[in-house]
Amino acid sequence: MTTILIADDDINILQLVNIHLTEAGYKVFQAKDGTEALGVLNREACDLAVVDVMMPFMDGYALTREIRREYDIPVILLTAKNQIEDKEEGFRSGTDDYLVKPFEPKELHFRIEALLRRYDKHSEESIIYLGNTAINKKNYEVQIGNRTILLPLKEFELLYFLALNPMQVFSRHQLIEHIWGLDYEGDERTVDVHVKRLRERFSKLTDDVQIKTVRGVGYSLEANRR
Structure with a gap:
């Protein structure tokens, strides 16, 4: 119970x-x-x-x-x-x-x-592996090879949620609800800003993290889990 x-x-x-x-x-x-x-x-x-x-x-x-x-x-x-x-x-x-x-x-x-x-x-799983990238919910660290990256909290939670549900498309409203909570009073463009930052951070480091835009719907993470 x-x-x-x-x-x-x-x-x-x-x-x-x-x-x-x-x-x-x-x-x-x-x-x-x-x-x-x-x-x-x-x-x-x-x-x-x-x-x-x-x-x-x-x-x-x-x-x-x-x-x-x-x-x-x-x-x-x-x-x-x-x-x-x-x-x-x-x-x-x-x-x-x-x-x-x-x-x-x-x-x-x-x-x-x-x-x-x-x-x-x-x-169900505290560490998600995307190729050579490990997203660790226990210590909120992202490990790419021998390099450790510490993300701002909401960026990490957004990345972790998308990685936990790969190949699933989420609207901006759904992501706001899951990451920022039902009482969030900000603009849905906050999601766009955080996705942009994640893309910029990882584009020079690895191809393991690919957040795709689904026009008219929202975002999805394309990943090969291991």
Whole structure:
């Protein structure tokens, strides 16, 4: 059974989310602050954490950073704030998704399902080999022969996602959803910019990474996996 940790100092939110997720078939653990949440994670194997930003003793940003250091599970931040600066701090802390209160429990459920699908697929293989190129999700490094390349986070995640699904065409909207999240408010041209940067980086180093443009649709990575 999939296990979800809910950390929120609002008892009404805890009860509401617990009821809906339990009915959806999840096992739910509750915590009223970040310190208590870490205690749950130390005792129980959780598959995903839903974390409120404003909590006593340890806020959601700090808790998310701790989860990122110790556990390989997705995190959804809950907050009453909707400012871009707050979202930026959340994503810098390592959250995978961001949901603003008040929210529909059904939407939280949808987001949980989407993240669990992504993590399940990513967990199947941490290192993807494209010819002589290795894309390592464990340390976020790209190895080309004896050369190691460190990419900006979103460039790496975009490359890894395309390499994990070679020969599949993804629209810009799909890539935004998978890499930047459902709440991303920027322009879809962000995808074009990141693809351009990846092409420029690898064009002089290897032919293993070939990101193709499918006119009117989006992008696909052509690769010979090994």
